[in-house]
Amino acid sequence: MEEIKKKILLVEDDPNFGIVLKDYLMMNDYDVVHAKNGMEGFEKFKKDDFDLCILDVMMPYKDGFTLAKEIREKNTDVPIVFLTAKTMKEDVLKGYKVGADDYLNKPFDSEVLLMKIKAIMQRKATETISDSKQFEFKIGRFELNSKLRFLRFNGGEPIKLSPKENELLRLLALHENDLMPRELALTKIWRDDNYFTSRSMDVYIAKLRKYLKLDDKVEILNIHGEGFRLVVN
C-alpha cells in the first residue's frame, strides 16, 4: 500500500521555533509547509491541499484568526489548530468561533501536540470516507462550481455566488433530493444555531430560490421543522 504523508501547513513567525517545530513534525512523518506570516500562509494554503493547519495567533500583518477566517472561506472542513503564547480566554473563544479544532498554549509539549494531531487526523479519517473533491455539481440544467463560486445555467453566463450562498447551495446539492437538516447547515456554515443565524439562513434560501427559478424543474422545498430539500424533477 502506498504510504501517503499527511500534509500540514504551519504558519509561525518566530523563525527558530518554526524551524524546530517543522523538523520535529517532519521527523514524525508529516509533510510540512512552513509559512512565516499570515500573508504567506494564505498564499501557500491556496496553492495546495492540506490535511491540517497549525496557526500561530500572534503574528505581524495578519494574525492567526484573520488567516483562519480566510482559510474557512475557501474550505470549511480543514482542521485548524491555534498556537498562542497567552492563555487568554478571549483568544480561545475567538478561536472556536472561527472553527478551530483545537488549541495549544505555548510553551507546549511536543508529544502532546503530536497526540492532538493524531486525534484530529483520526477524527477526520472517519468523516472523510472519500468525500472531498466534491466541488462540482450538476443540478438540473445548472452547473455549480463550488470552488470558483459560480452557478451557470444552460452553459450561459456564470452567476457569481457569495461565500454563504455557495456553501449553502453546495450543502443542499450534497443532499440532493434528500433532507438537508437545518441544524447541519447552521452548524457547518454559520457555526452557531440560534434564532438569528436561522433567520439569516432563510434569507439565503430565498436568494438561492431566486437563482434557481431559471429552471422550473429545480426547487428547494421546506420540510417544516426539519430542514430543506433540493429536488430535481
Place this chain on the structure above:
Amino acid sequence: MEEIKKKILLVEDDPNFGIVLKDYLMMNDYDVVHAKNGMEGFEKFKKDDFDLCILDVMMPYKDGFTLAKEIREKNTDVPIVFLTAKTMKEDVLKGYKVGADDYLNKPFDSEVLLMKIKAIMQRKATETISDSKQFEFKIGRFELNSKLRFLRFNGGEPIKLSPKENELLRLLALHENDLMPRELALTKIWRDDNYFTSRSMDVYIAKLRKYLKLDDKVEILNIHGEGFRLVVN
C-alpha cells in the same frame, strides 16, 4: 417544534463541583445525567444514548481513563472530554490514547467548556448523515417516506405530512394489520397519556383516514378501548 436536547453524561465525584457544572450545562439547554463515580457512570452509560461524555480523571474506584476504555468498547463514536485538576502531560497523552476528543484543565472557564462542547457537537453533526431505509413503507398502493415526511399514492404527487401525522402513520405501518395500542402512540409520540392528547390523537386518525381514502383497500379500524389497526386488504 419538537425540542431535542443533546444528552451529556457527566461523571464527576466532587459533589459540589458536579452539581454546579450540571446546573450550568442544563441552563445552557443540555440534558445532563450526573454520575458520582466511574461505576455508576458506566451503568448510566449503558442505559442511555449520549451525545457526549465528560469524565473526571481523578475518581475513586474507577478513574476516568478506565471508564473511557469501557465506554469505547461499547461505543467507538461518542465524544469524550476529560477533566483533570492537574495539567499533567502523562494524563493528557493517556487521554488522547484512549480516544479523547478534548481535554480541560481545572479550574477552567465555563464559557470555554461551552465552546468546546459546541465545537465537538458540530464535528459530530457532519458524520451523522444517518442511514435511511427504515423510513420507507408500502401501504397498499401508498408509499410512505417517513424521513421526508410524505405519502404518495400510486406514484403521483406526494402529500406532505405534518410531523404528528407522519409519526402516527409510521407507527401504524410498523404494526400493519396488527393492533397499534393507543397507549403506545400516546407515550411514543405525544409523550403523555391524558384526555387531551388522546383527543388530539383521534383528530390525527381522522386526518389520516382522509388521506388513505384514495385506496379503498386501506383503512384504519378502531378497536374499542384498545387502539387502532391499519389494515390492507
Place this chain on the structure above:
DNA sequence: GTGGCTTTTAACCTTACATTAACAAAAATG
C-alpha cells in the same frame, strides 16, 4: 475616508401545526 459587496437584523406577512372545543355517533355498561 468612500464605495461596493456581503451578511445580519428587522419588520411584516403567510403558511403550517397542534390543540382544544363542540357536537355527533358508536359502543359498552348495567
Place this chain on the structure above:
DNA sequence: CATTTTTGTTAATGTAAGGTTAAAAGCCAC
C-alpha cells in the same frame, strides 16, 4: 333502554416556522 364512555369529525384558535423585502451593519479594497 338509558346512560356513560369512547370515538368520529369539523372547525376555531394560538403559536411557531418560514417567506420576502428592505434597511442596517460589517468588511474589504481602493
